[in-house]
Amino acid sequence: MRRVKSEHRPTTAFRLIVTGGGTGGHSYPALTAIRALQKRLSAEGRSLDVLWIGTADGLEARVAPAEGIAFATVATGKIRRSSNPLKMMSAANVKDMARVPLGVAQARKLVADFRPDVVLATGGYVAVPAGLAARMCRRPLVLHEQTVRLGLANRKLASSATRIAVSSESTVPLLPEAVRGAAVVTGNPVRPEVLAGHPDKAVAALGLHGFDRRLPTVYVTGGAQGSQQINDLVRDALPWLLERANVIHQCGPGNVEELRRQAAALPAPVAGRYYLAGFVGPELPDVLALADVVVSRSGAGTLAELTALGKPAVFVPLASSAGNEQAHNARHLEEAGAAVALLGEVTVGRLRDAVGPLLADPACREAMAERARAQGRPDAADRLVDVILSAASG
Numbered sequence: 457m458r459r460v461k462s463e464h465r466p467t468t469a470f471r472l473i474v475t476g477g478g479t480g481g482h483s484y485p486a487l488t489a490i491r492a493l494q495k496r497l498s499a500e501g502r503s504l505d506v507l508w509i510g511t512a513d514g515l516e517a518r519v520a521p522a523e524g525i526a527f528a529t530v531a532t533g534k535i536r537r538s539s540n541p542l543k544m545m546s547a548a549n550v551k552d553m554a555r556v557p558l559g560v561a562q563a564r565k566l567v568a569d570f571r572p573d574v575v576l577a578t579g580g581y582v583a584v585p586a587g588l589a590a591r592m593c594r595r596p597l598v599l600h601e602q603t604v605r606l607g608l609a610n611r612k613l614a615s616s617a618t619r620i621a622v623s624s625e626s627t628v629p630l631l632p633e634a635v636r637g638a639a640v641v642t643g644n645p646v647r648p649e650v651l652a653g654h655p656d657k658a659v660a661a662l663g664l665h666g667f668d669r670r671l672p673t674v675y676v677t678g679g680a681q682g683s684q685q686i687n688d689l690v691r692d693a694l695p696w697l698l699e700r701a702n703v704i705h706q707c708g709p710g711n712v713e714e715l716r717r718q719a720a721a722l723p724a725p726v727a728g729r730y731y732l733a734g735f736v737g738p739e740l741p742d743v744l745a746l747a748d749v750v751v752s753r754s755g756a757g758t759l760a761e762l763t764a765l766g767k768p769a770v771f772v773p774l775a776s777s778a779g780n781e782q783a784h785n786a787r788h789l790e791e792a793g794a795a796v797a798l799l800g801e802v803t804v805g806r807l808r809d810a811v812g813p814l815l816a817d818p819a820c821r822e823a824m825a826e827r828a829r830a831q832g833r834p835d836a837a838d839r840l841v842d843v844i845l846s847a848a849s850g
């Protein structure tokens with residue numbers, strides 16, 4: 457994807473500002489929407505001119521330039537929420553709040569100069585200044601919400617939005633009545649390559665030659681940063697797990713050294729069945745293709761991917777996620793028979809009880825996979841493109 461320089465810009469170019477990021481959950485739907493919009497426009501003989509407004513330290517700062525997407529940063533204020541008003545007024549919060557007007561002024565200049573047909577905001581702190589700038593410059597603003605309840609940024613922007621694309625029908629009644637008419641259910645876009653992985657490629661790329669392919673493979677993932685809770689559970693369950701399965705464990709970039717030291721104590725015959733990664737990059741689709749069972753946090757992005765693929769999953773939700781959103785996501789899938797949700801205190805025993813039947817019985821895995829697939833929305837990116845184009849045409 458290339459940003460066309462303004463002096464050579466064809467008159468038919470669609471101009472999009474994307475804003476959002478911080479985590480994969482906000483960045484990847486934005487990226488997927490950009491690619492799907494580009495594909496749609498190109499089929500109509502039009503081109504796309506994109507600018508992504510993000511933060512310098514978010515995932516988007518790597519994702520956008522890697523795709524050749526023009527990228528700009530603005531000052532953001534990360535407000536640390538607390539029920540204690542004194543903590544809300546902490547020095548860090550006060551300093552960050554002071555950055556918000558600066559970010560809005562910077563975003564306003566970017567929006568005014570770029571003159572987008574639409575601004576698409578996918579959540580995260582950075583979406584607030586850019587979304588407010590869209591309103592000030594009277595540009596159509598499309599929000600995309602990945603989770604059932606609106607995130608903080610989208611709540612701030614909802615009253616300024618032309619359309620609010622949501623990932624689930626159950627979000628609509630939760631929206632403030634005044635903005636409900638702007639809601640459209642699209643689903644949460646999944647990167648197409650995630651759906652096109654190949655198990656043998658994972659084996660070749662990661663050198664999984666010690667894996668026993670007669671056994672099922674478990675992919676453990678704690679999200680981009682990894683999860684201490686899941687890492688501890690897996691460390692304790694590992695001898696049991698490796699008797700029954702191969703394990704790919706994505707543990708977070710900061711945790712690799714410690715876990716590698718612990719894994720050094722595994723007995724030789726099973727040690728080859730364990731693969732540790734800080735972050736799974738381009739191999740992710742192939743790792744997912746190889747996985748027979750996934751043990752994971754229940755962030756909205758991961759859920760969208762696992763359901764689009766139809767993967768049996770055991771979820772260990774992040775308890776402190778906004779409004780207990782991850783627990784809600786996991787419970788919703790469990791009710792559909794599409795996953796197991798480990799809510800409350802999770803012990804190694806509970807993890808084994810949840811994973812054991814799936815490892816022991818391929819038919820049990822297949823039944824859960826089928827029900828998971830029924831919850832997936834592989835056409836979410838196309839639906840979001842429809843919303844963007846309709847917002848642009850007024």
Ligand SMILES: CC(=O)N[C@H]1[C@@H](OP(=O)(O)OP(=O)(O)OC[C@H]2O[C@@H](n3ccc(=O)[nH]c3=O)[C@H](O)[C@@H]2O)O[C@H](CO)[C@@H](O)[C@@H]1O
Nearest residue numbers: 479480481602603679680706735736740755756757758777
């Ligand atoms: C801690 C936090 O605030 N979490 C929120 C964040 O999730 P967060 O971004 O942490 O997690 P998600 O599950 O939404 O997305 C993670 C994305 O990163 C990818 N990935 C992950 C690990 C890895 O090694 N390689 C890789 O590519 C996953 O495949 C997925 O596409 O945004 C989500 C969507 O708004 C919310 O539902 C989560 O509650």
